[in-house]
Amino acid sequence: MKFFVSLCAAAAMLTVIAPLPARAGPMGFSGSWMSMGDFSRNWREAFVNYAFTPRDAVGVETAYMRSDDGNRARYLNSLTYTRLLQRWNSRDAQANLWFIGGIGALRLADQAGAAGETRTMLTPGIQFDYETTRLYFQATERLYRARDVNHDYTSVRVGFSFHEAEYEETQPWLILEARRMHDLSEKTEITPMLRLINKNYFIEAGVNNASEPRFNFMYVF
């Protein structure tokens, strides 16, 4: 019951933050809550999930997607499930394969027709990441499907850290991301970002190739 109340509180909190998101990220350690936000002009999302085992997390997610011309907007609120399918730990690296999925209500807000209509949306996806103390790679493919709607999301990220850091220090990284959102944009969005990783927080900020700002964060509590 306590868990359910906490989940509802988190959902309410996200609803208050803004009409936000859709692509989910991974999860924290067993017994932890993870929050994440990804904010840019045309794509905003936030979620909170709870890891109830070392490999499974459930949560809530809210997303806002908009076409480049600003004529079509999508509002998604969903329940999510994240599963660590496989983890590879070596002395100097870690790689992960994740399943990320959600089911929720998608509200369409088009300037021409279908305004305000709500449909059920499914968002299954796969994410792979590989990281050392100096290098980072991530590839994500997530479907965003509802009746007559396909906003599949693809992203690839590569990056490097400027130097190794002690556990107590903040480590700066340069990350370059390329991503596409089907039927919302015909362009590939390229965003270089400065990432700061600390044991307590994870933030990224950058400007994309359309000169639009981008800000991401993750926090585990």
Place this chain on the structure above:
Amino acid sequence: MKKLIAISLLALSFAAGAAQAAVQTIKAEVNGMVCAFCAQGIEKKMRSLSQTKDVYVNLKQKLVAVELKEGQTLSHDTVKDLVKDAGYDVTKIETVGASVKDIKSSIKE
């Protein structure tokens, strides 16, 4: 009087030695620990134990050190399981008679 002082000093040195010997720290080498944000789970899980006095994580050395409170015990299997729960693998584990402070100092030297 001299005898009394000598006995007192001897007793004190034994007490100090006993206190030193009581310090116990479990040192674990952990695979996959590449970023502080990800590894925070290990520290939080170790600190949540009632036996824990202090925790030290070193990403470069792939080291997690858990100093125990005086008179407390903690099995290696418990530490391994908690590290596993946090998403990592222990490759080597041992108990040493040094404090976290001493271990930090020895690594920085």
